[in-house]
Amino acid sequence: MAHTVRPPVPDTRADGGALTRFTARHGSTLERAREVIRTREHWSPYAEDPEDPQAYGRGARAAGEASFRRLLGRPFDLGQPGRDGTVGPAPEAGGERSPYGGPLEVSYPHCDPDVLLPAMRAALPLWRDAGPEARAAVCAEILHRINARSSEFAHAAVHTSGHNFLMAFHAGAVHAQDRGLEAVACALAEQTRLPAASLWRKPQGDGRAVTLAKTFTAVPRGISLVIANSVFPTWNSYPALFASLATGNPVLVKPHPAAVLPLALTVRIAREVLTEAGFPADLVCLAAEHPGEGLARTLATRPEVRLVDYAGTTAFGRWLEDNARQARVFTSGSAVNSLLVESTGDYRDMLANLAFSVSLYSGQLCTSPQNLLIPRDGISTDEGHRTYEEIVADLGTALDALLADDTGAAAVLGALLGPPVLERLERVMAGEAGKVAVPSRAVRDPAHPEAVIRTPAVVALDANRAEDRAVLLAEWLGPVVFAVAVDSVSDAVALVSRTTRECGALSVGLYSTSPEVEAAMEAACAEAGVMLSANLMGDWYISQSAVYSDLHGTGMNPSGNAVYCDAAFVSARFHTVGVRRYGGAI
Template sequence: MLLGTHTVTMTTALPPTVAAHVPTGVLIDGSWRPARSGRTFEVADPATTEVLFDVADGGEQDALDALTAAHEAFPAWRATAPRVRSELLRAVFETLVARTEDIAAIVTAEGGKPLAESRAEVAYAAEYVRWYAEQAVRFDGLARRAPSGGNHQLVLRRPVGPALLITPWNFPIAMIARKVAPALAAGCPVVVKPAQLTPLTTAYVAEIIREELADRGLPTGVINVVPSSSARSVSGPLLADPRLRKLSFTGSTEVGRLLLKSAADGILRTSMELGGNAPFLVFEDADLDAAVIGAVQAKMRNAGQTCVAANRFLVHHAVAGEFADRLTAAFEQLVVGHGAEPGTTVGPLIEQPAVTHVETVVAEAVDAGAVVRTGGTRPARRGYFYAPTVLEGVTPDLRVVSEETFGPVAPIVPFGSEDEAVALANGSDFGLVAYAFTRDVGRVMRLAESVEAGMIGINRGMVSDATAPFGGLKQSGLGREGGELGIEEYLDPVYVAL
């Protein structure tokens, strides 16, 4: 295993015993090695801005080498018994659980989130691996006599082939698990392009998978990892290569559009989990205690840096004032700090441009008449921090409402009727997730049919579950991850007429 030459900053987030086992190279066909160019890029702790590691900066040839390894491993991997693939993933699941503390430390060090959130992310990721270990032996098929009576019909499932998986920085272990686990369960070898800001967790998990493959005598080219400071230098040549058959991407809608255009030439199977602008609806009959708890959950995980974060708080005017008071009090109880510090509940934003964006949209809202109930400032400490913020007097046209903020800001917009609430909720090009708090069962059913979102949370601030389909409508993406549908993204149905 190549650990490489790297700088390790001694922080409480990443103990030396953990740092010593983080690979820093590119992983190709079972071996960690430097990038062909010899270049590296720095990975820093966003809570301190200090460099943690220098990581291999993969380029075009590294990407093509990785695809060659995946392509050559494909015949043996798709022929591997489903039970063997299942047992591999089960062993990976058990290792992830056993190493929760070490992995959580890496997630916190490179991404900034509090350790409690990092541990929860490891558990969430492990559930994807366990779920697809079980799904690996449960492919649905069909065998029946044709309705005409003249022949019989079989429908089989075959793996689509080598897959490029591009993961985001905000959930570095959850996103690799959500993509790699169903791909391997289906029989598809993969090339992983981790986010430049958080490649360390991916490398650590990939090494766990590599070791399990090698120990079982299975083709190690099944998983390949190419970190890079230039996503295009990796994705461009791979998407142009006919050996690649599948693309799964989680990230911005802007980048997703470009990738879809590139994938069109090869007619690739694509899964796109893109941007969001989640509405959080609070009706006049809501349990406000539950609504505030749900609001903090939906808004403040990873300091608001999630695609499913509540971005627009649409509150009935009869309870808007009380909800604002309670949410302000709840936000003021949050503790901002380094994710490894005891008691921290809100970590930093990922980098300086993220802080600048949040500052800009809040300033625009204040200039337009919004009132800052709490927050609205940067804490006086090193790192990329921004205080949890509640805004009142906000109108739907402001960027803090109309665009995904990706930060710890909760703008409150009052509404007067259910129809108005639905219109406001649907007044976006995005449709990933929505949240609603109400005691009216009839309203719940109406919202389920009228709100334009791929996922809807009712009286709860979290919807993600490894056993359920995750994905959105409109410009929030294509396809689903998780649940039974997740593995279908890596399988082609084949109809046989007998």
């Protein structure tokens, strides 16, 4: 197919009226976001209830599903330059297939990088010259319009990533939007840390003074490539997308082939808002790929690409760090998360919390606990001493109670991402990883009978056995939990440190009534560089992350070098260039 070439010439002026509206609409929200990032208190401008009529209107969930259904079986055009083909709609041609059964049959434009990237570079100057405040207002408007369609995004997440609807609405929609706004607020704060202009005077001692007029301009690095995953395509991509865009960089989004739709919707809305504000739409583009094309590798090493953000396997993250030398690379990779059960003052609540934590989204969260470390001599509880064997059996009972009803179980577990996850679980059930203490069972979702859903398997391991240590020192993404017998608390703490240093971890948990044990674990986690959650009960779980308050990742262990969202995450996306004028005035 011949290229559809559009001259890469940016607009000469932005639409001041639209920018004024966006600034007035979102100025207070951006200021509030900057404030809560400083205080770390609870806040969000985006309602978590999909049925909230004030936030989303009456019947929003049904309307969102109807909008999602209208996208299926159709081309998804974006008007991007350099189109040279189509990706999808059939799965064998790169189209998506719902984990709940059936292809989505959406086709996306494939674009020639030799045309697309120059168009994106040409779009940069006007966006750069708009300044941090204008860029932040436009980004906030993009998120505002995405939020209005949260139910549509949630249904897209259900049928690309296998989430249940509520998780999809939270992690695939409103919490992803929170992460995006958090990045915009951080970017605005870092870019305005220096004054835009300053008059500098130095007395000379004879009544005269040297006077210099100085300006400080945030200059973007260049094109930003965001390489997304299929687990949480928006939640893991929005921090990078909006941090780069808010700091003046054009953004090219390379979605995972199995989860294109949520990010295609994002790109379409961003392009619409940019156009309305008088900026080139090509500041945000989508890079869908043909099966086996390996487009991420090709794009990541292009000289025009100066920023690369990746969420996925640690192995590919390391490849990017080694090969995308022309770019600043941010990675969020694999994790092996540990949780020590040493003692508890509420045994039943602890078991309920653990059962839900290991079940949520079938253990496919990057923060899901995998290794439960339990002293082989047992623990003290409010119900008396419990042996290792009793704890494992009681966890099985708690899982049975939580997941007894298939409809309720499907709502907690969601669907398995794909065949590799099921194959891994089947190997576990065959005894490849160790003795299965609590077997997995199939769950039938009445609404989606084709969905592959399984309850967690609990495998008994011994930390003293070399073959068991090899198993627990690897990531087993999916509904697999290892109950690891350890000799002592000190051995458990040492194992947590080793696992974090060698494999990477995003979250460590602890149940203990001992201040000494808590202090030892806190010190170990600080040294290894991983967040610790102690004695979580009730409806707050180790896998949850509070946006504007919690930092996701530390950049200190192999799980990745990026932190959602600290100053370093945004400040590396721009440079500050000063200009001095002798004797001038501001």
